[in-house]
């Protein structure tokens with residue numbers, strides 16, 4: 001049985017990984033546009049990679065979805081534990 005990742009700060013199991021400086025090959029990206037009535041223009045949360053052949057990146061950061069703290073080290077440790 002696989003164990004979920006647990007945030008060391010708030011014990012939540014959901015996290016988001018943000019990759020910067022990516023070199024992405026063969027990717028499919030999705031960008032969602034939401035009409036902002038007050039601003040009178042479309043807003044976008046940015047493009048999301050749905051699928052890719054390979055992603056090379058310079059830096060990555062993991063954030064807990066619940067408390068938004070940096071959980072990069074905890075996620076790395078979790079992934080190593082899952083692999084081993």
Ligand SMILES: [Zn+2]
Nearest residue numbers: 007010064067
């Ligand atoms: Zn948390």
